[in-house]
Amino acid sequence: MNRPEAPNALAITFFYYRDLPAAMRFYEDVLGLPLAIDQGWCKIYRICPGAHVGLVDETKGMNKWAAIKPVQLCIRVPSVDDWYTYAQAQKLDNLSELFVNDEIGIRAFVFNDPEGYQIEVQSATRPGA
Structure with missing residues (x-):
């Protein structure tokens, strides 16, 4: 049996x-993500074409809430500086300093959502990073 060759239509992280x-x-008011489904x-919520994040009521989902969140949602934006200024004004939980990682070619910062997921x-x- 061969793997289906049709392209994927959507990606959702729950x-x-x-x-x-x-x-x-x-996710709506602070991050400005539109509700897609x-x-x-x-x-x-739609992050960008083809990429979505799903927020699930843990009492009904396939998995349950956990205190330790060994996962990070990463969003690439045109101007990390603009977003960092906005994040500071929002006083986001656990907001890091803006940092550079030359090895992988990014400028970034992190913060936590209301229940501890790192973004x-x-x-x-x-180019190409």
Whole structure:
């Protein structure tokens, strides 16, 4: 049996929340992500064409909320400096300093969403990075 060759249509990473309405407000109001699919207890937000994040009520999802979150959502933006200025004004939880990683060619910063998922916002510092 051969693997299907048709291109993928959509990518969704799911995060699990105890307080889904608070998570929704953060992703809509702070990050400005549009709601793409509303499944009731699961809200799927568009990050960019083809990439989405799903916020799931942990009482109904396939997985449960966990205190330790060994996952990071990374969003690449045209101007990390503009986003960093905005993040500082929003007083985001656990906001890092703006940093450069020359090895992988990025400028970035991180912060936590309302239930502790880490979000990295970055821009490339060189073509192809």
